Amino acid sequence: MRSPFAIFRKHQKVFLVVLTGLAMFAFIFLDQISQSGGQAMIPILGLIVGAGVFWIIGTQTGKPSEYAVAGAIIGLAVGWVLPGMGSVNAAVYTDAGDLTQRELQDLVNRRRTANNFVSTAYMTSSPFGELANNPQFAPFIQQQMRQFMFQIDPNRPVAEDVVLGHLLEHEAKEQGIIISDAAVDAYIKRVTSNNLTQEAFRTILSRMRIRAEELFDVLRAELRIQLAGSLKTPRATRTPAEYWKDYRKLNVTQSIDVTAIPVERFVGEISDPSDSVLKEFFESHKELFPNQESPGTPGFRQPRKVQLAFLEADYVAIEEGLDEITDKEVTEHYEANKDTLYLNNSSPDFNFPMDLNDDKSEGDSTKGEGEKTEGKQEGPELNPPKTNTPEEKKPESEKPESEKPAEPEKKEDAKPEAPKTEKPKTEESKPEESKPEEKKESADEKGEDESESVSLLDVINDLPVSAVDSLNASENLLAVAALRGNFDEKAAADEEKPAAKKEEPAKEEAKPEEPKKEDKKPAADTKKPEEPKKESTEPDAKPDEKKADPDKDAKPEEKKESDDKKPEIPPFPAPAEDGKEKKEEKPKYRPLDEVLQGEIRDTLLRERAMKIIGEKIRKAYETMSELGAKHTVSEGGQKLTEAEVAEQLGAYALKEGLHYEKTTLLGYRDLSESEDYPIGSAVEIVNPAMRSSAASVADRIFSNDSDELYRPETAEDPLDNNRFAYWVVQHSKEHVPTLNETGIREEVVKAWKLQKALPKAQERAEAIATIINENEKEDTSIFDLLENETVTGKKDGLKLTVSDTPPFSWFTQSFAPSQNPFGPRAQTQVQLSSIPNVEKAGNDFMERIFTAEENKALSVANADKSIVYVVVPKTRSAGEGGSAQAMRQQFIQNGVFGSQSMNQLSDRDRFTQYLEWMQDLEESYNVQWTDAGRAIR
Helix, strand or coil, X not given: CCCCCHXXXXXXXXXXXXXXXXXXXXXXXXXXXXXXXXXXXXXHHHHHHHHHHHHHHHHHHCCHHHHHHHHHHHHHHHHHXXXXXXXXXXXXXXXXXXXXXXXXXXXXXXXXXXXXXXXHHHHHHCCCHHHCCCCCCHHHHHHHHHCCCCCCCCCCCHHHHHHHHHHHHHHHHHHCCCCCHXXXXXXXXXXXXXXXXXXXXXXXXXXXXCCHHHHHHHHHHHHHHHHHHHHHCCCCCCCHHHHHHHHHHHHCEEEEEEEEEEHHHHHHHCCCCCHHHHHHHHHHHCCCCCXXXXXXXXXXXXXXXXXXXXXXXXXXXXXHCCCCCCHHHHHXXXXXXXXXXXXXXXXXXXXXXXXXXXXXXXXXXXXXXXXXXXXXXXXXXXXXXXXXXXXXHHHHHCCCCCCCCHHHHHHHXXXXXXXXXHHHHHHHHCCHHHXXXXXXXXXXXXXXXXXXXXXXXXXXXXXXXXXHHHHHHCCCHHHHHHHCCCHHHHHHHHHHHHHHHCCCHHHXXXXXXXXXXXXXXXXXXXXXXXXXXXHHCCCCCCHHHXXXXXXXXXXXXXXXXXXXXXXXXXXXXXXXXXXXXXHHHCCCECCCCHHHHHHHHHHHHHHHHHXXXXXXXXXXXXXXXXXXXXXXXXXXXXXXXXXXXXXXXXXXXXXHCCEEEECCCEXXXXXXXXXXXXXXXXXXXXCHHHHHHCCEHHHHHHCCCCCCCCCCEEEECCCCCCEEEEEEEEEECCECCCCCCCCHHHHHHHHHHHHHHHHHHHHHHHHHHHHHHHCCCCCCCHHHHCCCCECCCXXXXXXXXXXXXXXXXXXXXXXXXXXXXXXXXXXXEXXXXXXXXXXXXXXXXXXXXHHCCCCCCEEEECCCCCEEEEEEEEEEECCCCCCHHHHHHHHHHHCHHHCHHHHHHHHHHHHHHHHHHHHHHHHHCCCEECHHHHHHC
């Protein structure tokens, strides 16, 4: 019998030629076929393979050409039919090419590879890389790194996001977008700030187990998608009118009268649906999450859920069981820590200008004679700024005489007063002994210089209000007047006093007592540094000094009175010295009085309680680790069952005085907001200063895809200091349920009834609004008008509750700690305002309220349509000015176009447009997910 392989031996050379051709074809085209999904090339491949095989067979009959044509037709038909037969295994159907499970998983892996490289390269080259594990800096670093990560919609699962990328990749091909190696290299340099070395790059490739060429192909594909998305994404320029609209949302306030009509109250009037109706309703919403299509729409798709078991240590119970802190322990703690914890660091008195004068008076004793006069003549008016910058003013007072006349000339130009023009003349005729007076006068004129007075005002204006108030309360009334900037009044006084001065020019010229001042100066320096400054406080303005000298002989009593008044209105040094004396009297440490003893007792009690609670949770963690190991790893061929683990853990809790509890299956939101299970909002145990940035238990569990069970972790409640040892005992992945799944049928029935009850609630709300509007002109208030009305309209129903609200705006600005430790400490956050007695007021609710006519009742549902409200808009404010025109003026003057709050409102609108664009993109490509795709998603 002839062997069936004889034909292959006979045509061995021909087969080798055909096989080589097919290998070359596969090497060149198969990679492109696999990247495109293979749908378009499969029929062509079938045609080629069929023609080749049948040509070989035809050579035995002598008709290779006829056989080749027949084989090509058969191969084309098979290649056309096979993809349709195998499409039942597709994960996602799209008009850009269907994706199988493997292809979808490959796209997910490609995205993860790209982002893994980006994050690793960023952390390797970033100067902040070493701070990544620091909870205080981690949020900032993550925020900086996120801008380089590849993602289209950060709110979608990775599988859904890569499908959007698949669609954009198709768009990129149609647009002819090409990403070169140079573009990829430039992107890597941008991510790493051009700090990634060749050695570090090779190390990253080695850890990722990928070649450089493969990495470049991965990044090239993701950059191509990113570029296509940026070109296709709608970009709307914000107009001034839109900014004005946003500004009004932040500043216009509205108060309302409101009453609620819960939809659930009408569910009892709805009968149960038939099985066919219920099944149809379930099938139409089973793949959606609640509120996914629009607010209030039902959805039965089950999110990822977890069940936790935890041990809780109660801080209050432990603290109450401790012994009282004794007086001896308080004293020992105080003595051991007083140098670090109990120093008397009370806030200093705000005598800043006075302290400056103190320094000045001390410096006067070391200055030359002329400089002493300068300090004396300035008195309370301009002494502080000169003392604040003594180095600058010493050379000014010591300028040569040739330079000094220039300054009085400027003064004459600024204030052409007769007395001031005469002063230089009389001084020029004086002997050298009066040179200090000349320096004094120039200093006075310098003191009146605008730059010096402005610097003084700057010093005072920078002081806290409490400091200025303390100055007002002090006896330095003249000084405060000067510091307050009342220079206009002083200038007016200056103009009047020199006018009177003209009457006695002879007295001023024949000043015989000028040397007496020089005699007084040394005495003042040796006895009292304040004495010269008392003379300086005698006049309020500089021109009065010339007027006061002639009056010494004529009115000695007035001089005495003025001298007597000096202590009543002392210059700055006196209060400053008093303040210093008070500071010296303060004890170094806080006294161990009853208040401090109470603080120390609380501190010691808290420390002991936290030490005990920490030890209890540590032991609980170790016990759970042992039980978890016995559950997952068999000992002698036997493992602990889940029930046995729970039983032993409960017994341990009872023995150690802990609370043991197991949650139900909860999604992220239910776990993080649960009032029954505080474990969800507890945070990882960190330094108390870093609690604000610590991740919650819900965040830690749902931020990763791990399905590991019975692995213990610890956490603490930041509010009451309770601590937990917990683990996950059950995972439930996101999935589309069946109607027979536990709890699903009841959920579907409830959703169907709520949907049918909504029109009834809206009808009742409209009826109540009509009652209010019909009685609008009467004096009866809405509270009296609806006093006897019920929610459902039935006499035995629940009475309506009417309430009024304080004024609120559409959006509210709040300040939250910044995640950037190198930036501002707080950042503005804009969010929808919370309205008292109104639950889940969404954007549509706000729009209806703020655009409705005042004092006209209307009905409006909340965001999830669970409650219909009857609302009467009352007083609407147009802002601080009280009118739209005033608000427009504020809008123009405030320059809000680039403000953080305006940008956030703009981003909200842009993100809404972005979501709508992605939804339109999916609809245009007719994207449909199968069960196989959902398993990956």
